[in-house]
Amino acid sequence: MTNTTQEQAAPTAQNGLFEHAHGAGSPVPLQSRAERRTSFDVADFALPTGREEEWRFTPIDLLRGVLEDRVSDPGALSYDVSAPDAVVVGSLTPGQSPRGSVLAPADRAAVLAHARTPEALHVRIAPDAQLSEPVRVVLQGAAGLRSNTHVVIDAGAHSSGTVVLDHVGSGQHAGNVEIRTGDGSQITVVSLQRWADDAIHLAQHDAQVGRDARFKHVVVSLGGKVVRVNVNVRYAGPGGEATLLGVYFADAGQHLEHRSFVDHEPARCTSLVTYKGALQGETAHTVWVGDVLIQASAEGTSTYELNRNLVLTEGARADSVPNLEIKTGQIEGAGHASATGRFDDEQLFYLQARGIPQVEARRLVVRGFFADVIAQIAVPDIQELLMAAIEEELTGAMLVGSAAAGEQA
Amino acid sequence: MATLKIRDLHVSVETEQGTKEILRGVDLTVRSGETHAIMGPNGSGKSTLAYSIAGHPKYTVTNGTVTLDDEDLLAMSVDERARAGLFLAMQYPVEVPGVTVANFLRTAKTAIDGEAPKLRTWVKDVKTAMTQLRMDPAFAERGVNEGFSGGEKKRHEILQMELLAPRVAILDETDSGLDVDALKVVSEGVNRVKASGEVGVLLITHYTRILRYITPDFVHVFVDGRIAEQGGRELADRLENEGYDRFVPAPA
Numbered sequence: 080m081t082n083t084t085q086e087q088a089a090p091t092a093q094n095g096l097f098e099h100a101h102g103a104g105s106p107v108p109l110q111s112r113a114e115r116r117t118s119f120d121v122a123d124f125a126l127p128t129g130r131e132e133e134w135r136f137t138p139i140d141l142l143r144g145v146l147e148d149r150v151s152d153p154g155a156l157s158y159d160v161s162a163p164d165a166v167v168v169g170s171l172t173p174g175q176s177p178r179g180s181v182l183a184p185a186d187r188a189a190v191l192a193h194a195r196t197p198e199a200l201h202v203r204i205a206p207d208a209q210l211s212e213p214v215r216v217v218l219q220g221a222a223g224l225r226s227n228t229h230v231v232i233d234a235g236a237h238s239s240g241t242v243v244l245d246h247v248g249s250g251q252h253a254g255n256v257e258i259r260t261g262d263g264s265q266i267t268v269v270s271l272q273r274w275a276d277d278a279i280h281l282a283q284h285d286a287q288v289g290r291d292a293r294f295k296h297v298v299v300s301l302g303g304k305v306v307r308v309n310v311n312v313r314y315a316g317p318g319g320e321a322t323l324l325g326v327y328f329a330d331a332g333q334h335l336e337h338r339s340f341v342d343h344e345p346a347r348c349t350s351l352v353t354y355k356g357a358l359q360g361e362t363a364h365t366v367w368v369g370d371v372l373i374q375a376s377a378e379g380t381s382t383y384e385l386n387r388n389l390v391l392t393e394g395a396r397a398d399s400v401p402n403l404e405i406k407t408g409q410i411e412g413a414g415h416a417s418a419t420g421r422f423d424d425e426q427l428f429y430l431q432a433r434g435i436p437q438v439e440a441r442r443l444v445v446r447g448f449f450a451d452v453i454a455q456i457a458v459p460d461i462q463e464l465l466m467a468a469i470e471e472e473l474t475g476a477m478l479v480g481s482a483a484a485g486e487q488a
Numbered sequence: 489m490a491t492l493k494i495r496d497l498h499v500s501v502e503t504e505q506g507t508k509e510i511l512r513g514v515d516l517t518v519r520s521g522e523t524h525a526i527m528g529p530n531g532s533g534k535s536t537l538a539y540s541i542a543g544h545p546k547y548t549v550t551n552g553t554v555t556l557d558d559e560d561l562l563a564m565s566v567d568e569r570a571r572a573g574l575f576l577a578m579q580y581p582v583e584v585p586g587v588t589v590a591n592f593l594r595t596a597k598t599a600i601d602g603e604a605p606k607l608r609t610w611v612k613d614v615k616t617a618m619t620q621l622r623m624d625p626a627f628a629e630r631g632v633n634e635g636f637s638g639g640e641k642k643r644h645e646i647l648q649m650e651l652l653a654p655r656v657a658i659l660d661e662t663d664s665g666l667d668v669d670a671l672k673v674v675s676e677g678v679n680r681v682k683a684s685g686e687v688g689v690l691l692i693t694h695y696t697r698i699l700r701y702i703t704p705d706f707v708h709v710f711v712d713g714r715i716a717e718q719g720g721r722e723l724a725d726r727l728e729n730e731g732y733d734r735f736v737p738a739p740a
């Protein structure tokens with residue numbers, strides 16, 4: 080017997096207080112997440128109107144340039160790759176294996192990044208290689224120009240290592256990242272969005288986790304006007320573990336959107352999704368949509384999704400939509416939690432009552448909010464970079480915060 | 489020598505039904521070396537008094553003064569009051585997830601003293617204070633009050649009091665929710681701080697049992713937003729036997 084349970088948090092969390100936490104429950108008839116269309120043909124994806132389920136939160140009017148069907152402008156994007164010896168860096172044309180074996184474009188941005196990127200960056204980590212240093216790819220975009228990229232990360236069986244994709248500069252960027260991790264490997268892929276304030280970035284990341292492999296995917300979105308990262312994870316065999324982590328910090332005028340889809344098909348795989356974000360300033364907007372599908376064959380699955388948003392000022396808005404679809408009763412565990420809350424004045428009072436000045440107290444609270452997800456990242460220089468970036472973001476928040484405090488006095 | 493002076497303090501809160509006056513003219517003087525117990529029925533305004541002195545934004549002072557050594561506390565921000573030497577052990581300590589106790593204590597100590605404590609002696613001081621309060625050293629790496637039991641939260645408050653060495657400490661029902669052993673441990677902590685003779689203590693409580701360990705010099709009966717009667721230790725015993733009926737106006 081096939082048993083389908085679908086669950087979706089009905090209203091999305093917005094500015095204000097919202098708690099949502101439970102396991103499987105309330106069946107709602109929905110189209111299965113597995114039926115979402117993919118295609119390698121640009122013609123299959125018309126320009127979105129904004130009414131589509133997968134575009135309903137995104138400011139479509141800002142995406143006209145990036146969704147235009149064309150190749151990169153000359154000089155729009157430069158790569159800088161530094162890699163340890165056990166890594167071979169090359170390129171792949173569309174259709175040249177393994178390009179396209181893991182990632183099938185699921186929207187117009189992804190199909191453009193696939194079809195209009197003549198040369199994909201191919202990063203190959205040799206089987207059994209244990210990288211002592213991360214592979215670093217800096218993608219530097221040029222303001223006002225349009226670029227497409229496609230990155231293929233191919234990690235051999237029993238290899239271990241970290242790949243960091245660091246997006247800096249500006250421009251309008253459609254980028255795909257395709258990751259295949261070999262059996263028994265332990266691979267971490269980090270995508271940093273450190274764009275200038277006017278950048279547009281639409282991304283699709285697909286990962287296939289090898290049998291008994293441990294895969295960690297980290298998204299850090301700090302800069303950019305519109306950033307949208309869709310992460311899809313599948314498993315090549317049983318025993319795979321996927322940890323998807325996200326940290327984002329949205330300021331006034333920024334739209335930061337993260338979607339993930341974990342498709343459990345083989346048995347005994349694990350997924351743990353943790354995204355945390357802070358928002359400050361008028362019109363700061365974040366979106367998190369986390370889908371998990373546990374197929375009938377995926378017995379012994381264990382999955383948990385968590386999204387938390389900390390709203391630092393009035394006028395910011397966080398949408399949070401967990402969605403768990405379960406087709407077998409034979410699972411280890413499945414659950415999700417989503418909460419969006421304003422800055423807690425009682426915490427501030429408590430810290431201030433111990434002599435800690437307000438600015439520093441706010442800092443402590445925000446750092447504390449991110450502490451557990453940052454600890455899970457476990458790549459020391461990324462953690463440091465992140466702490467510093469949050470500190471910098473908070474310097475802005477302090478100004479806003481103390482201005483608000485001044486008004487009350 | 490420090491003196492906390494409260495004169496004709498009136499405090500109100502904003503409610504859905506409008507402004508509600510809770511404190512209706514409180515007069516009280518606490519000098520260092522003295523211990524004052526405040527006892528009174530639920531809802532009489534004891535916590536309101538504590539929070540108002542500490543500067544919680546929910547409460548509005550509509551009249552009166554609060555000074556610490558002639559400095560106007562009411563004109564100060566919450567953190568300035570703490571740096572001036574005021575400490576409030578809260579009835580319901582707040583959880584601050586992700587901020588470790590160790591980091592919190594060091595940050596608070598640095599703020600209060602105006603300079604970072606000497607690392608070596610500080611680590612030792614924290615350890616000693618925790619041991620004396622029978623707190624597992626593992627608490628230092630946990631989030632502030634995160635998942636602490638009621639009793640653990642109260643010990644953590646007294647730990648802070650010991651380390652921050654205030655001039656005036658207000659303890660809001662630090663004894664409630666403690667079992668007999670914990671009550672002893674916590675009282676010993678308070679007595680260690682008191683032994684310096686340099687702290688004035690305002691102890692808010694419902695029960696005389698804590699007063700067996702911490703001897704009050706004065707007992708105040710708090711009813712309906714003001715002090716209804718004051719006396720010595722013996723007043724506490726009378727309250728325990730007779731209750732507050734005598735002070736509460738008979739319903740019309």
Ligand SMILES: Nc1ncnc2c1ncn2[C@@H]1O[C@H](COP(=O)(O)OP(=O)(O)OP(=O)(O)O)[C@@H](O)[C@H]1O
Pocket residue numbers: 501502503504508510528529530531532533534535536537579
């Ligand atoms: N925001 C508020 N809105 C309405 N009433 C309030 C508010 N805050 C406090 N009060 C009321 O003020 C009164 C005093 O409260 P307070 O907490 O100071 O009492 P207490 O003496 O500490 O009581 P307890 O012994 O139960 O701790 C209570 O009647 C309480 O309901």
Ligand SMILES: [Mg+2]
Pocket residue numbers: 534535536579660661
């Ligand atoms: Mg109280």
